[in-house]
Amino acid sequence: MGVLNNNKESVLKVKNLTVSFSRYDRGWNKTNLQVIHSLDVEVFSGEILAVVGSSGSGKSLLAHSVLGILPDNATITGSMEFMGKPLTEKDQKKLRGEQIVLIPQSVEFLDPLMKVGKQVKGIKGTVEKMREAFRRYGLSENVEKMYPFQLSGGMARRVLVSTAVMEKSKLIIADEPTPGLDMEMAMETLRHFRQLADQGCGVMLITHDIDLALSVADRIAVFYAGTTVEECPAEDFIKGKKALRHPYSRAFIDALPQNSFKPIKGTQPYAGDLPKGCLFADRCPLRTEECGGKIQMSSVRGGKVRCVHAT
Ligand SMILES: Nc1ncnc2c1ncn2[C@@H]1O[C@H](COP(=O)(O)OP(=O)(O)OP(=O)(O)O)[C@@H](O)[C@H]1O
Numbered sequence: 001m002g003v004l005n006n007n008k009e010s011v012l013k014v015k016n017l018t019v020s021f022s023r024y025d026r027g028w029n030k031t032n033l034q035v036i037h038s039l040d041v042e043v044f045s046g047e048i049l050a051v052v053g054s055s056g057s058g059k060s061l062l063a064h065s066v067l068g069i070l071p072d073n074a075t076i077t078g079s080m081e082f083m084g085k086p087l088t089e090k091d092q093k094k095l096r097g098e099q100i101v102l103i104p105q106s107v108e109f110l111d112p113l114m115k116v117g118k119q120v121k122g123i124k125g126t127v128e129k130m131r132e133a134f135r136r137y138g139l140s141e142n143v144e145k146m147y148p149f150q151l152s153g154g155m156a157r158r159v160l161v162s163t164a165v166m167e168k169s170k171l172i173i174a175d176e177p178t179p180g181l182d183m184e185m186a187m188e189t190l191r192h193f194r195q196l197a198d199q200g201c202g203v204m205l206i207t208h209d210i211d212l213a214l215s216v217a218d219r220i221a222v223f224y225a226g227t228t229v230e231e232c233p234a235e236d237f238i239k240g241k242k243a244l245r246h247p248y249s250r251a252f253i254d255a256l257p258q259n260s261f262k263p264i265k266g267t268q269p270y271a272g273d274l275p276k277g278c279l280f281a282d283r284c285p286l287r288t289e290e291c292g293g294k295i296q297m298s299s300v301r302g303g304k305v306r307c308v309h310a311t
């Protein structure tokens with residue numbers, strides 16, 4: 001049994017995750033580039049947690065860490081629990097594709113040399129189940145016989161979603177599942193996630209489309225420069241800036257096209273050259289001396305935030 005919280009089981013609990021890559025600099029010096037730091041995130045059964053944040057903030061790497069599919073030169077520290085138990089490498093192998101599924105961000109995850117039907121059906125799936133998933137996503141039976149290169153972007157995306165939702169899983173991690181889909185199909189995909197969550201699954205929905213996410217998500221986690229800066233109920237994003245806790249989350253909302261479309265000055269810091277304290281400090285209107293120290297996540301107004309000025 002997992003850990004109970006408001007009658008919901010913890011499906012995935014990631015604590016203090018770091019991910020670094022070793023690489024060779026000019027010459028033969030081996031250096032480590034830490035791209036994820038002090039990252040905490042939790043997904044409960046029955047909920048959709050949307051993960052948002054700038055490009056390069058570590059969203060896909062979190063997904064790959066959970067699945068155990070990081071490249072060989074990656075080192076990972078911290079703890080991950082699945083259904084209340086430590087998630088070991090052995091478990092990751094056993095669970096992935098079944099209890100833990102990933103809808104990958106890139107269609108390059110499809111095997112280019114294998115017909116689509118065979119890939120979707122997998123080893124344990126049945127043809128009936130596959131056809132049911134295909135029908136739901138508007139894919140005809142002809143698609144089964146195609147190779148990935150014969151699919152359009154939108155079709156390939158639908159194939160990836162079908163692949164993932166074949167099994168009865170406990171955790172679905174969808175990494176940008178909607179680009180390339182028309183609005184109706186994108187909504188259908190999200191409705192499907194909602195239905196799976198309502199049946200008890202935990203869904204982590206990584207997305208740039210905050211509006212679409214808000215139509216189904218229960219909670220939102222905001223990532224910046226490889227760490228979590230805020231975790232809060234989705235309602236707070238609907239209520240707007242004042243309900244949010246972190247200056248980056250507020251700036252993120254401001255930058256949306258439907259709002260003032262106001263970009264944030266400056267850029268996300270480079271992983272090889274991070275400031276000591278708050279990673280957002282050099283772009284932050286609230287910056288003070290205190291921001292130079294180590295900033296922990298703290299509980300504020302029913303959410304969590306990594307900012308000393310949050311009230
Ligand atoms: N194999 C790798 N070697 C070195 N650095 C990497 C590697 N993979 C990812 N990174 C770096 O880690 C950081 C996080 O990457 P990640 O793909 O998780 O970002 P993301 O939040 O998913 O971005 P996007 O929204 O563009 O998909 C980036 O700065 C990226 O350059």
Ligand code: NI
Pocket residue numbers: 059060061105175
């Ligand atoms: Ni990504």
